[in-house]
Structure formats: C-alpha cells, structure tokens
Amino acid sequence: MKRAAPIRPAMRRRLDGWLRGESRCARVPLRVSVAAGLAGGVALIGQCWLLARIVDALALDHGGLSEIAPCLYLLLLTVGLRVAATVVAERAAFEAGARMRDSLRERLVAHAATLGPTWARTHRAGEVVGTWLDATESVGRYCSGYLPQAALAALIPLAILAFVIPTDWVSGLIMALSAPLVPLFMILIGKGTEALNQAQWRRLAHLGGHLFDAVEGLTTLKLFGASRAEADAVATLSDTYRRATMAVLRVAFLSSLVLEFLATLSIAMVAVYIGFRLYYGAMHLLPGLAVLMIAPEFFRVLRALGSQYHARMEAVAAGEAILALLETPPPPAPAGTRDLPGPVRTVRFEQVWFGHGAAPVLRGVDLALARGRCVAIVGASGAGKTTMADLLLGFLAPDSGRITVDGLDLAAIRPESWRARIAWLPQRPVLFHGTIRDNIRLGRPDADEAALRQAVARAGAEGLIAELPDGYDTVVGDRGQDLSGGEIQRVALARAFLRGADLLVLDEPATGLDAANAALIAASVRALCADCAVLVIAHDTLSVRGADAVFRLTDGRLVPVTRPGDATGAAAPPTPAHHAAALP
Incomplete structure (x- = not known):
C-alpha cells in the first residue's frame, strides 16, 4: 500500500x-x-x-x-x-x-x-x-x-x-x-x-x-x-x-x-x-x-x-x-457602492474580454439585453456560455471591457443592489425540503398570498399544485423529491415570477424535459419576457426557437444565427455590436 x-x-x-x-x-x-x-x-x-x-x-x-x-x-x-x-x-x-x-x-x-x-x-x-x-x-x-x-x-x-x-x-x-x-x-x-x-x-x-x-x-x-x-x-x-x-x-x-x-x-x-x-x-x-x-x-x-x-x-x-x-483566496469582491435608482431597462456587454489563466474565453464580446426581449446564446460545452452568465451575475469581473446597466458600469453598482434585480434559473433548479409555498417564496419571503397565486398562474403551475395532496402546503424533499423534472422547472419559474426581477438568466431550461413540458416552459418564459430582459443559455438552436435573437458563442466571439422563419428570410445583423445598437 x-x-x-x-x-x-x-x-x-x-x-x-x-x-x-x-x-x-x-x-x-x-x-x-x-x-x-x-x-x-x-x-x-x-x-x-x-x-x-x-x-x-x-x-x-x-x-x-x-x-x-x-x-x-x-x-x-x-x-x-x-x-x-x-x-x-x-x-x-x-x-x-x-x-x-x-x-x-x-x-x-x-x-x-x-x-x-x-x-x-x-x-x-x-x-x-x-x-x-x-x-x-x-x-x-x-x-x-x-x-x-x-x-x-x-x-x-x-x-x-x-x-x-x-x-x-x-x-x-x-x-x-x-x-x-x-x-x-x-x-x-x-x-x-x-x-x-x-x-x-x-x-x-x-x-x-x-x-x-x-x-x-x-x-x-x-x-x-x-x-x-x-x-x-x-x-x-x-x-x-x-x-x-x-x-x-x-x-x-x-x-x-x-x-x-x-x-x-x-x-x-x-x-x-x-x-x-x-x-x-x-x-x-x-x-x-x-x-x-x-x-x-x-x-x-x-x-x-x-x-x-x-x-x-x-x-x-x-x-x-x-x-x-x-486559505483559498476568494475572487476580487466588487467594490461598487451605488444603488440602482429604478427598474433596469438595458444591460450591455461592451468589448468584454475574460480568460481563465492565459487562454481567453471571451474575446471582445458585445451584447445587449433589453426589457421585453429574449436573447439566446448557444454553443458547445466549454465555449464560455456559463462564464458569460457568471460575469452577468457578478461572480466574475471582466479582464477588460465592461458591463453596463442603463449606462452605469456594473463594477460601480453595489452587488446586493444588482443581484436583487436578477432571477437565475439553473439547469437543475434546487428545491429544498419544505412546502411548495416556502420554495416559491424563497426569493421574496414577504410576498402575500395573492402575489404568490398570480406568479403560479403565470408560470402555468396551477394545475400541478392543485393535483398535489396538500396543495401549496405539500412538503417536498430535498432537490424536489417526488416531483418530475418539468414540475420542478415550473415551481422554479413561479419563484422567478414572484421575485419580480428585471433580468432573468436561464441555463438550459428545457434539458431533460419532454416536448409537452418544454412547450409549457417556453410559454412561461415568453410571458415573463413582458416584464424583464431574458437571457437563455442552450446547447442548440432547437431549444430556443422562441427567442428574439440567437447568437452562437464560437472561439470566444458571438456570431448571430440566421434561423428559418426570421423576417423575410433576411440574414441577422452582421455583428453583435450592430444588433446591440439596434435594441432599445
């Protein structure tokens, strides 16, 4: 030995x-x-x-x-x-x-x-x-x-x-x-x-x-x-x-x-x-x-x-x-001190470069996210999609370039103020041991019953909860035990609706779901787009067909994707920067 x-x-x-x-x-x-x-x-x-x-x-x-x-x-x-x-x-x-x-x-x-x-x-x-x-x-x-x-x-x-x-x-x-x-x-x-x-x-x-x-x-x-x-x-x-x-x-x-x-x-x-x-x-x-x-x-x-x-x-x-x-050193903490004055309308990546070590993962990325629009980023595993989400959520800071929120540099914004405006739906949403009501109220514990039921209705989860033995008081196990993948996703979407965030980031929301559940999730996301900006991360374009714009992340750069059915069959704008300038 x-x-x-x-x-x-x-x-x-x-x-x-x-x-x-x-x-x-x-x-x-x-x-x-x-x-x-x-x-x-x-x-x-x-x-x-x-x-x-x-x-x-x-x-x-x-x-x-x-x-x-x-x-x-x-x-x-x-x-x-x-x-x-x-x-x-x-x-x-x-x-x-x-x-x-x-x-x-x-x-x-x-x-x-x-x-x-x-x-x-x-x-x-x-x-x-x-x-x-x-x-x-x-x-x-x-x-x-x-x-x-x-x-x-x-x-x-x-x-x-x-x-x-x-x-x-x-x-x-x-x-x-x-x-x-x-x-x-x-x-x-x-x-x-x-x-x-x-x-x-x-x-x-x-x-x-x-x-x-x-x-x-x-x-x-x-x-x-x-x-x-x-x-x-x-x-x-x-x-x-x-x-x-x-x-x-x-x-x-x-x-x-x-x-x-x-x-x-x-x-x-x-x-x-x-x-x-x-x-x-x-x-x-x-x-x-x-x-x-x-x-x-x-x-x-x-x-x-x-x-x-x-x-x-x-x-x-x-x-x-x-x-x-x-003794593992934490990443540099954001030093921002300013609070966001009002609802967020536009978030922009402006020539953002980032690399893990010597190799750059993102190379001069330009992208705009606006309220009422859904933007999707597709690409192979390891292309840098999750890195973009981490930069947007404030867990990482760009090596060069900047991310702005209504023209204000994200680095100048207090992290708590920024993250209070964000809802994140991971590939596998986490439900903790507790009631359905407590799981949905995770991001907004003080929400009243009317707001809770409205969020559930908008997420298309009313029928699901009605079929549970105790309704909203049904206790689920860790990681949503006793619920299917689609049911967990809808409960997590209701949580995002209730939070009332200005920006929603979804990581592979339809992974592992059948066609019916994937359609329900897509419809709920489209409903959520009316109140916030949505960024969807996926591996292929088939799962983001309802997005307003789709970009493929290749070699650290965003390339617009032309999809069948786009207006008059015309090609998408030639560069992400052009698309960003065209957004409101």
Whole structure:
C-alpha cells in the first residue's frame, strides 16, 4: 500500500497551533471539563485513602461497623462526587467539541459562499462535503477528547505524586521516573502512524467524492448500462479504504500494547517494592495499600492520553484539508457602492474580454439585453456560455471591457443592489425540503398570498399544485423529491415570477424535459419576457426557437444565427455590436 508523504515539521507545528487557536471558541467548556476532571482525580485520591483506611481498620485493628461508619459515609460521598465530576467533565468536553466543530462548519460554508459557484464547479462536491462533515468531526473529537485529556494528564499525575511522595517517597520516585516513558513511546509510535492517518484521510475524501458523484449520476449510469462497472469501482475504493483503516488500527493496537506493557511493568515494580517492605515490617499497611491502589490510576490517565493522541493525529491530517479550503483566496469582491435608482431597462456587454489563466474565453464580446426581449446564446460545452452568465451575475469581473446597466458600469453598482434585480434559473433548479409555498417564496419571503397565486398562474403551475395532496402546503424533499423534472422547472419559474426581477438568466431550461413540458416552459418564459430582459443559455438552436435573437458563442466571439422563419428570410445583423445598437 502506497504511503502518503508525512507532513513537514513546520506544517505540523502550524497545524497544531491552528488547532489550538481554533479551540478558543470552546474555552469555557474546556476549562469546565478540565476543572471537573481534576476534581474527580482529587476525589479518586480520597477514595483510595478511605478504602485503605477501612481495610486497615478491619484487618489489623479488628474494628466494628460503628468504628468505620464515618469512613463509609465519606467514601460514599467521595464516590458520588467522582461520578458527578465525571458526568460534568464528559458533557463539557462534548460541548467544547460541538462548539469547535460547528464554528468551523459555519466558517467553511460562509467561505465557500464567498468563493462562489465558479470555484465550486472546479471541485468535487463529495470531497468538499467530506471536508465540511468528516474533517470537522475529527477536529471536534480533538477538542472534546485530546485537549482535556492532555491537560488532565499533566495535572492529575502531579496531584497523585503530591500525595504519594510524602506517604512513600520510593514509590513516588518509581512513578515519577516511569511516567515520562509513556508519552515518549506514544510520540515515537505516533510518528509512524502519521503518514497512515494522512493516507486514510485522503482515501476517505476520494471515496466520499466518488460515491457522491456516482449517486448524483445514477440515472445516467443506468441509462448507459454502466451501473455495474461503477459499483465495482466503488467496491474497489471501499476495499482500499478498509485496508488503510486496518493498517491504522494495527499500529494503534501496537501503541496500546506498548503503553499497557510500560504501565503494567511500573505498577508491578511498585507492588513488589511495597510487598517486600510489608513482609519485612518496614512499612505500615495503611500507606502501602493506599499507594498500591492509586498506582494504576496514575498510569490510567497517561494511557488515556495515548488513546486520545490518535485523535490529535487524525485532526492534524483533517486540519490540512480544512486549512487549505479556508486559505483559498476568494475572487476580487466588487467594490461598487451605488444603488440602482429604478427598474433596469438595458444591460450591455461592451468589448468584454475574460480568460481563465492565459487562454481567453471571451474575446471582445458585445451584447445587449433589453426589457421585453429574449436573447439566446448557444454553443458547445466549454465555449464560455456559463462564464458569460457568471460575469452577468457578478461572480466574475471582466479582464477588460465592461458591463453596463442603463449606462452605469456594473463594477460601480453595489452587488446586493444588482443581484436583487436578477432571477437565475439553473439547469437543475434546487428545491429544498419544505412546502411548495416556502420554495416559491424563497426569493421574496414577504410576498402575500395573492402575489404568490398570480406568479403560479403565470408560470402555468396551477394545475400541478392543485393535483398535489396538500396543495401549496405539500412538503417536498430535498432537490424536489417526488416531483418530475418539468414540475420542478415550473415551481422554479413561479419563484422567478414572484421575485419580480428585471433580468432573468436561464441555463438550459428545457434539458431533460419532454416536448409537452418544454412547450409549457417556453410559454412561461415568453410571458415573463413582458416584464424583464431574458437571457437563455442552450446547447442548440432547437431549444430556443422562441427567442428574439440567437447568437452562437464560437472561439470566444458571438456570431448571430440566421434561423428559418426570421423576417423575410433576411440574414441577422452582421455583428453583435450592430444588433446591440439596434435594441432599445
């Protein structure tokens, strides 16, 4: 099995510092967890001493129940305090981990929103979701498990040594000398598992991304008869991940075995030494028995730290992916500060150039969109149609040239003011889990019932909603579960009508629909053209036959398309710029 390259020491130190810095949001519950754990450790010392005193009173002094009753009551109280401290410590640790995990998830989602859809298209959705869920879960376990235990591994042994050394300094010396061996071997073995943890995490991210993509494209795989091959590929990836997990577990069990051996050897040394001293009468039973009972607890805390050390290594491996995402620079934010004074009438591309890297995608594009007109852009995949939509929506900025809104440069307009005037209908509209009413009101939550029903009627969705079990209150699943593709499109169109936007951008609105549904969508779009400018993106001219003007995007330039049935059969204007000048 190929191993991943270990994280460089400088990067490891940086990730450790970053993880500790991120834990500041959970500082209060962490302190409560450590304080409660320390209180439980002190109660443990008292419990061992009281048990030793009761045994000494019964075995050597032949005391009765009345003589040991006070010690029994104190022992019950100590046990109760220890149980309460354990419960408080565990709940506070869980709260600390949840706070750190949720804080990171909120930041990751907010940063992904800042990066925009252009960034999202270049990353596998499954791997991104894996970072949001699995990686943050690992960091949460680091905060809830490793951090409190690291503090307790330093505090509780010191408290135990403070009790043992005055009682029996030789046993205390044995404990003090053997205690550093546990974290030393823990770190040495941990270095060997670091690369395995990284490999396991990367395989998990790859498996999650592949499985997510397979589920997304399950219908396509079925249509092309590739589902069996895809299932075999997922099985291969799963088996690879299983082997990586078993390799990590093998080393983890080896680590536990070594730590248990060291702790057992140290406890045995203490027990043998105390046993000989008791045999020769050089030591009283009470202190010897108390030290003997507390010695396993001394090493139990250190062994627990060894177990949680794997949570730290897993968090470091996961933190690398989280930090890479958080440090991805967002695109330049629009610096516009002006608000649009009134309804938008005309939007123009004026000699717009744009390129991803060195190769230009758009070369001096001129185009005009006007209220009441529908303009379509067709072209092959990768021609730059989506790039034009992203430029229009404000997710990208032109390298040169400009986009104007009623003569005002789009770069000077405040993004929120501009996007409030836009409705976007993607190729696959997203419906969330909720009622039909809530889905339609997504862009305008304050819309009244009359406006809602008017938008539904204009979108041709009245019959659809009337046939649903609960009408507007029918609950649909994520991505419009239980609705067909055409029904989802009509609900999304009703959402666009209700929004009352000045510009509507449609990305392949008829893809995957039958002729009847495609005709309904086309009629609804034509009705919407009366109130706004419409830009339709498609792969071919057949799906945009109702557009007022059609342009083909080829080699970064717009070329007018002459269609049968155009006025007098004349050719379209020779250039996009000419067409733009002719629009109102």
